[in-house]
Amino acid sequence: MEEINDILLQRRAKMEELRQGGDNPYANGFVVSHTTEDVQAAHVEHDAAALEGCSERYVVAGRIMARRDFGKAAFVQVQDRKGRLQVYVGRDNVGSDAFGVFRKLDLGDIVGLSGVPFRTKTGELSLRADSIKLLTKSLQVLPEKWHGLTDVETRYRQRYLDLMVNPEVKDVFLKRSRIISLMRNYMMEHDYLEVETPMMQPLAGGATARPFVTHHNTLKMDLFLRIAPELYLKRLVVGGFDRVFEINRNFRNEGISIQHNPEFTMMEFYRAYATYHDLMDFTEELICHVSKELNGSMVIPYGGKSVDLTPPWDRLTVKEAIVKYGDVEASVLEDREKTLEYAARIGLELDKNIGHGKLLTEVFDEVAEPKLWNPTFITEYPTEVSPLSRKNDDNPEVVDRFELFVVGRELANAFSELNDPIDQKERFVGQLAEKEAGDDEAHAMDEDYIRALEYGLPPTAGEGIGIDRLVMLLTDSASIRDVILFPQLRPEAR
Numbered sequence: 001m002e003e004i005n006d007i008l009l010q011r012r013a014k015m016e017e018l019r020q021g022g023d024n025p026y027a028n029g030f031v032v033s034h035t036t037e038d039v040q041a042a043h044v045e046h047d048a049a050a051l052e053g054c055s056e057r058y059v060v061a062g063r064i065m066a067r068r069d070f071g072k073a074a075f076v077q078v079q080d081r082k083g084r085l086q087v088y089v090g091r092d093n094v095g096s097d098a099f100g101v102f103r104k105l106d107l108g109d110i111v112g113l114s115g116v117p118f119r120t121k122t123g124e125l126s127l128r129a130d131s132i133k134l135l136t137k138s139l140q141v142l143p144e145k146w147h148g149l150t151d152v153e154t155r156y157r158q159r160y161l162d163l164m165v166n167p168e169v170k171d172v173f174l175k176r177s178r179i180i181s182l183m184r185n186y187m188m189e190h191d192y193l194e195v196e197t198p199m200m201q202p203l204a205g206g207a208t209a210r211p212f213v214t215h216h217n218t219l220k221m222d223l224f225l226r227i228a229p230e231l232y233l234k235r236l237v238v239g240g241f242d243r244v245f246e247i248n249r250n251f252r253n254e255g256i257s258i259q260h261n262p263e264f265t266m267m268e269f270y271r272a273y274a275t276y277h278d279l280m281d282f283t284e285e286l287i288c289h290v291s292k293e294l295n296g297s298m299v300i301p302y303g304g305k306s307v308d309l310t311p312p313w314d315r316l317t318v319k320e321a322i323v324k325y326g327d328v329e330a331s332v333l334e335d336r337e338k339t340l341e342y343a344a345r346i347g348l349e350l351d352k353n354i355g356h357g358k359l360l361t362e363v364f365d366e367v368a369e370p371k372l373w374n375p376t377f378i379t380e381y382p383t384e385v386s387p388l389s390r391k392n393d394d395n396p397e398v399v400d401r402f403e404l405f406v407v408g409r410e411l412a413n414a415f416s417e418l419n420d421p422i423d424q425k426e427r428f429v430g431q432l433a434e435k436e437a438g439d440d441e442a443h444a445m446d447e448d449y450i451r452a453l454e455y456g457l458p459p460t461a462g463e464g465i466g467i468d469r470l471v472m473l474l475t476d477s478a479s480i481r482d483v484i485l486f487p488q489l490r491p492e493a494r
Contacts, residue, residue: 007141014104015137023101025137030112033059037082039117040125048119058127060085061112061135063164064105065142074102075126078111079164086126087113093130101134108138156481156489169482175294176471176483180247182290183267183467190282192243192269197232199225199249203444206230208387208431209252210440212262225251230388230462231449233270234417237460238452245269247467258479259409262488265467274461276400276416280377283404283412283463284311287375287470294474301476302407308374315402317380318364326367333360357382357397372405387427387443389415406473414463421453 015025039058043051062080073090091099093115105111112135115127143165155162155169163170184194202221204211206228214223229246236244247267254260271279291298291309298310316324319333326346332338336356343350343363350362360382372378380398383391389399401415418424428445435442471483481487 008139011106011137011139014106015139018101018104018134018137021101023134025134027133027135030061030133030135031059032061032112035082036060036062036078036080036085039085039127040083043117043125046117046119046125048123051118054116054118057114057116057130059112059114060127061110063110063138064107065165067107069103072099078113086120086124087115087129087132088118088120088126089113089129089132093128094132098132102132105134106138108140108142109134110136110138152481153489156487157492159485172471172475172477172483173485175475178294179290179471179474180467182293183286183465184247186286186289187245187267187269190243192245192271193241195233195236195241195244195246196248197226197229197236197246199251201226201232203446205444205446205449206232206388207250207252208443210254212251212253227252228266228464229268230464231446233268234457234460234462235449235452237270237272238455238457242272242458243270256488258481259469261468261480261484264480264484266464267467268462268464270417270460270462272458272460275459276379276402276414276461279414279461279463280315280402283414283465284313284375290470291474300474302473303476303478305373307407307473313404314374314376316376316378318360318378318382318398319380321368321372321376321378322360322364324368325371326363328367333363339363355382355384357384361385369405369410370408373407375404375406375411377402377404386415387431388418388424390418391423409469410466411469411473412463412465414461417457417460417462419453419457419460421450424453425450 018025039060060078060080062078064076065079065084066077068075072092073088076087076089077084078087089099089102094102111132113127113129113132115129118126118128120126143161163173188194200214200223202223204224204227206226207230209227211224211227214225215221216223228250229248233244233246245267246269247265249263250266251263253262256262288298288309288311291300299306299308319330322328322333323330328342332342336359339356339359340350340352340354343359346363346366348362348366350359354362364378379402380392381389381401381403383389383397383399386399386401389401392398392400399415401413403410404412418427428443428450431443432445435444468480468483471477472480475483477483
């Protein structure tokens with residue numbers, strides 16, 4: 001620590017020396033004409049002979065990431081948002097005064113420079129600088145072996161440094177941005193309207209989850225950070241927007257793991273005059289489109305294995321999946337007591353008063369979900385665990401709903417919407433009873449939403465897709481923290 005502090009003091013001394021010499025260590029107004037990628041692209045096919053005498057001048061700016069000094073000259077690697085480029089800085093080219101300032105620069109400093117392209121004796125495309133200017137003095141020291149850092153939490157805390165020195169990390173977030181753009185464009189091409197709904201809501205609705213609570217001083221009322229935009233989006237369908245979508249944050253006051261962050265990104269969308277079967281087809285087409293545009297393939301690597309996204313994807317009911325992966329007869333699942341006995345045999349410790357529907361989902365989560373590697377739609381969820389879904393016409397014990405699973409985790413949840421206001425109110429009443437019994441995640445009663453349904457919600461299907469988990473899948477990232485720029489962490493130890 002003392003050595004690092006000494007280096008910081010040395011850099012601060014250099015900063016003051018530059019100031020006293022008339023050089024602003026935090027200059028502004030430097031105009032950039034090209035990126036490092038522009039230079040590389042323009043001359044990728046030009047050899048040394050072709051570049052000899054080239055007069056095309058480039059003005060670039062970036063951070064000094066590496067440096068080799070040779071007395072009256074030096075080579076530096078300058079990094080900008082597009083990549084790196086080698087620059088030759090010679091005293092005879094930039095002048096004695098500028099070279100004197102340059103010699104005081106450190107790794108991590110940000111510079112602006114201009115020059116013409118050439119190739120070195122080893123064939124590396126470089127710029128021969130004819131001017132160089134310090135734009136920002138770095139007081140901290142770049143890590144020498146960041147790749148070997150074992151404390152991944154430090155990488156998450158200091159994401160700016162992680163992005164600076166790890167190109168593969170930066171690439172994940174470039175891909176994340178592209179994935180969201182591809183999804184947004186796909187939705188708009190299919191006539192969906194992008195909207196924004198409240199992040200702070202008087203009732204926590206649209207999902208079963210524990211909310212974050214805040215307080216509005218002027219209104220003197222508690223508000224909830226939204227756990228889902230569902231009920232507001234469906235109000236818009238009632239109002240006549242037949243196809244709507246939103247890409248935004250949800251907040252759930254729950255645990256943190258490699259799959260869960262309290263603040264996460266979803267794309268939720270609703271389509272009138274459609275069923276959950278239509279959305280299965282649409283989801284398959286959407287994700288295949290994004291994968292092909294991003295990775296150029298339907299077969300992608302994940303966790304040392306491959307995932308085959310080639311359609312059509314498997315479709316199983318909850319019970320079929322349990323039978324397939326749980327070594328149990330289908331008849332057992334039709335009887336609550338027998339299912340409870342089976343749950344005990346596989347190690348589940350459950351309340352003996354648990355409903356049959358909730359019991360089946362607990363068993364499914366245990367025996368089937370982890371084994372769903374390639375994309376699989378799971379359908380016929382119990383009505384008991386689906387308070388906003390439409391009951392199946394042939395079997396009211398289940399709803400018209402699916403969840404999409406890939407690499408053993410849920411990626412999307414969708415259903416044909418419950419648009420019967422009387423049925424919906426009865427379900428809310430049932431949820432209130434569960435809340436009074438101690439279930440913090442039970443759904444609240446939303447009288448205004450009931451009123452909206454009374455005006456008439458057309459037959460509608462809706463879906464939520466977890467953006468973070470989709471990015472994990474398409475970038476072969478093991479943890480949700482690897483795809484969120486600033487994940488939630490415990491307070492830093494002091």
